[in-house]
Amino acid sequence: MxxxxxxxxxxxxxxxxxxxxxxxxxxxxxxxxxxxxxxxxxxxxxxxxxxxxxxxxxxxNRAARALASAQSNVIVVLVPSLSNTVFTAVLQGIQDVLDADNYQVLIGNTRYSDAEEEKLLNIYMQSNPDGILLCGLTHSPRVQQMLATSKVPVVSMMDLSDDPAQLCVGFSQLDAGETMTRYLIDKGRRRIGFMGAQLDERTLKRREGYRKAMMDAGLADPQLELMVPDPSTIALGAELLGRMLARVPDCDAIFCCNDDLAHGAVYQCQRRGIAVPERLAICGFNDLPASAWMKPSLTTVGTPRYRIGYEAATMLRAAIRGEVPAQTHLDLGFTLMARESA
Amino acid sequence: MxxxxxxxxxxxxxxxxxxxxxxxxxxxxxxxxxxxxxxxxxxxxxxxxxxxxxxxxxxxNRAARALASAQSNVIVVLVPSLSNTVFTAVLQGIQDVLDADNYQVLIGNTRYSDAEEEKLLNIYMQSNPDGILLCGLTHSPRVQQMLATSKVPVVSMMDLSDDPAQLCVGFSQLDAGETMTRYLIDKGRRRIGFMGAQLDERTLKRREGYRKAMMDAGLADPQLELMVPDPSTIALGAELLGRMLARVPDCDAIFCCNDDLAHGAVYQCQRRGIAVPERLAICGFNDLPASAWMKPSLTTVGTPRYRIGYEAATMLRAAIRGEVPAQTHLDLGFTLMARESA
DNA sequence: CTGAAAGCGCTTACAG
DNA sequence: CTGAAAGCGCTTACAG
Structure with a gap:
């Protein structure tokens, strides 16, 4: 050769x-x-x-161009999971904006780990990105420092920040959790359990909303919260349903932190002959495609994930171009989907 | 500034x-x-x-390094979809091999389009990749030409090639389709429908296997094939079930080209009060997580998608290092998952 | 509208 | 084990 x-x-x-x-x-x-x-x-x-x-x-040769122009045309996107369709929808929205613009999108999967996020960001910074898209508001101190010193524009996705200077696109996870819980309370449920997995930032925010509603109604009881750090799966939802009923036999509703868990809980009820929603109301979060079709159909919270990606990418692109953003916080809202299961 | x-x-x-x-x-x-x-x-x-x-x-500065060393450490992966968990599992397998190795993985979503694949590959070639991972065996002439002239190592995923020189990791989509169909025939089903969407390469191969089995059993009938180019979704599966029964009232089994379609078909049967599997057997393909849990649980074909990604990345890495592959074709097989629905 | 020169930030290929 | 020189393939910043 x-x-x-x-x-x-x-x-x-x-x-x-x-x-x-x-x-x-x-x-x-x-x-x-x-x-x-x-x-x-x-x-x-x-x-x-x-x-x-x-x-x-x-x-x-892109490397030569990047070196000579000091512009990489690279955009880094860090998501906590690729198996969760919530984030693949976010990615779809991002690509629909950025692919047309000759940007090269580097997709990193942090696997819900701060350490992994740090490691990936460290590697991706070598590509001198023009902008960065992150999920969530909380990051490790070293990540925050890397972002601050690099001065690269960053847009946070999924939730809304308290810091007015931070660019973000999403909706209030806390409000959504509270809204769903109030819905159950209004339906006459009293012993409402909360099932959470992964224990990521968004799950904790939803629980905060749940707690707020339960507290306000005088229904709070720590026994009603079942939280495990394992990844959310249908199988886990099925298992947690059993544990919840064993611990709180008079539980009359369960708010699952996402649809996967809720699906598993519903399927488990079918196996055990537990009537949903009569004996036990079950609801989820995110409105995955199966939720509208399964029997009973799942009451859940619809979330604008595709639009979050789309709008976050649009906002980032504007920031890269040095445009002053019309707004730093874009609240895309959420929708309570009342169906058969609760 | x-x-x-x-x-x-x-x-x-x-x-x-x-x-x-x-x-x-x-x-x-x-x-x-x-x-x-x-x-x-x-x-x-x-x-x-x-x-x-x-x-x-x-x-x-990665660009400077790439330019000076003429080595990008970039690996391009092109998948037809990010919303299909089959491919996100493949990506997971790839990342588990390559992330550890300081490779930068560029993920492109072709959206099941040859034209999009061509466009993405064209852009990604500017990054001078060390290796490329593709899904499927058939590509547009221009893609084939780009790959040939670039001399970059390529591994094809999902299916097995007829060309002994082509590196590939997967299983025989045709054999899998045939196996599932024979299973239904052996169960005594005679009017077995095939429901296909997207009409991608793999769906067509599975149908080929279906046809082979039906032909051998003397059961072939073009009326039994319902093929539409739309993306596979649960909603589409529900709709197609109606169309199939309207067209073939004595249909006693349906082989769906994937689990999404099958889930929709099962849910639709539940709504219409059609007994599964007594009146109508339904089976899918890929064994998604919900399939084992839904009622009735879904008979389907288990596919080694994570391992396909893992082994393909391993093979590609070896090829990049100039190692002679022990085998160019890696058959990872498939598993018939006989459950309640068929 | 066109181009000669210099430089981006690294690594290769030597030489010591 | 260490380093001076040259070069990777482009674009910037001028000058005409």
Whole structure:
């Protein structure tokens, strides 16, 4: 696999801009312009360059461009999970904005781990990103420091910050948790359990809302909270339902921190012959596709995940361009979906 | 926001390797070695460099490294969907192999479109990837040409190729489709429908297997095939079930090309009071988490998606290192999951 | 509208 | 084990 020439050159063998320029009979600078800012080049030269590009199959070298221009056109997105469709919908929204714009989106999966987030961000900072999209408001001190010193624009997704300076797009997880709980209380439920898994920031916020509503109604009871750090799955929901009923036999409703858990709880009730919602009301969070179709259909909270990604990317792009944002906090709201299960 | 110095410098203001070297009192080359190949540097200088890195908060510039070394450490992965958990599991397997290795994984979502695949690959080739991971065996001529001329190692995922030279990891989609159909025939079903959506390569291969089994049993009937190009969803499965029964009233089993469709079909049967499996057997493909838990539980085909990603990434890494693969085709098989619905 | 020069921040390929 | 020189493939910042 030796090079055909015997020079000591480190050339990669790939076609470069200089090759294109030579074939087109112009300076590399002109070839560069013809490709990136064609309106600045006479149509004659532009055509000659375009033809040379075609003929040689020229592919620009992104690393060289990034180095010379000090602009990477890279956007880093860190999500806590790829198996949770909530975040893949967020990613879809992001890509729909950014793909069209010649941005390269680096997707990192933090697996709900602060340490992993730190590690990924550390690696991705090497790519000198133009902007960063994160999930949630709380991050490790080192992550906060990295972001602060880099001065790269950041938009936080999913929740709304208390800090007015922080760019964020989402909805109040706390309000949503409170709203769902009040709905159950209004339906006459009294012994309302809360089932939480993963114990990520959003689950804890939803529980805060649950607590607030229970407290206000004078129904609070620590026994009613069942929290485990395991990842949310249907299987876990099925298991936790059993544990909840064993611990609180008179439990008459369960607010699951997300739909996966709720699905598992409903399926478990079907197996055990527990009537939903008559004997036990069950509700979830996020409104996954199956929730509307299963029997009984699931009462849950609809969340604007696709739009969160879409609007966050739009806001980030504006920030990168140095535009002053019309608003730093974009509240996209949530929707209570009252169905058969509660 | 002007620079503090009045030089014409294009310097980005970021800390560079030279800054580290200066502070450590060594040449940039030595600083580079201390960071990337520490075993080649005396422990004294190594420590001085490490301290300088800490003190300055040095972050290496990946673009500069890629340009100088002609090695990007980028791996491109193209999947047809991010909302389908099959592919997010594949990605998980890939990341578990590659994240540890300082590779940067670029994830592209082709949305089941050849044109989009072509566009994404075109853009990603600018990053000069060390290797590429694709889903499926068939690609547009231009994609094939790009891959051929670039000489970048490629591993195909999901199915097994007829071409012995093509690196691939997966299982026979055709055999799986045939196996599931024979299972239904062996159960005494005669009017077995096939419901397919998206019409991607894998769905068509599964249908081929279905046809083969039906033909062999003398049960083939074009009326039994219901194929639509729309994306697979639960809602679509529910709708298609209605259309299938309207068209083939004596249909006694339905093989859905994937679990989403099957879930929708089962839910629709529940709504219409159609007994599953007594009146109508329903089965799916992929064994998503809900399939084992729903009532009736879903008969389906278990597929090794995480392992496909894991093994494909492992094979690609070996190919990048120039190792001769022990085998070019890795068949990970599939498992018929016989449950309640069929 | 076009181009010659310099430089982005690293690593290769030597030489000592 | 250490380092001076050159170069990777582009774009910036000028100058004409």
């Amino acid at each position: 030796s090079r055909s020439t015997s020079t000591k050159s480190r050339a990669s063998g790939r076609v470069t801009l200089s090759d294109v320029a030579r074939l087109a009979g112009v300076a590399p600078m002109t070839a560069s312009r013809a490709i990136n800012q064609p309106e600045l080049v006479s149509s004659l030269l532009r055509q000659r360059v375009e033809q040379a590009v075609q003929e040689l199959g020229y592919v620009p | 002007s620079r503090s110095t009045s030089t014409k410098s294009r310097a980005s203001g970021r800390v560079t390797l030279s800054d580290v070297a200066r502070l450590a009192g060594v040449a940039p080359m030595t600083a580079s070695r201390a960071i990337n190949q520490p075993e080649l540097v005396s422990s004294l200088l190594r420590q001085r460099v490490e301290q300088a890195v800490q003190e300055l908060g040095y972050v290496p």
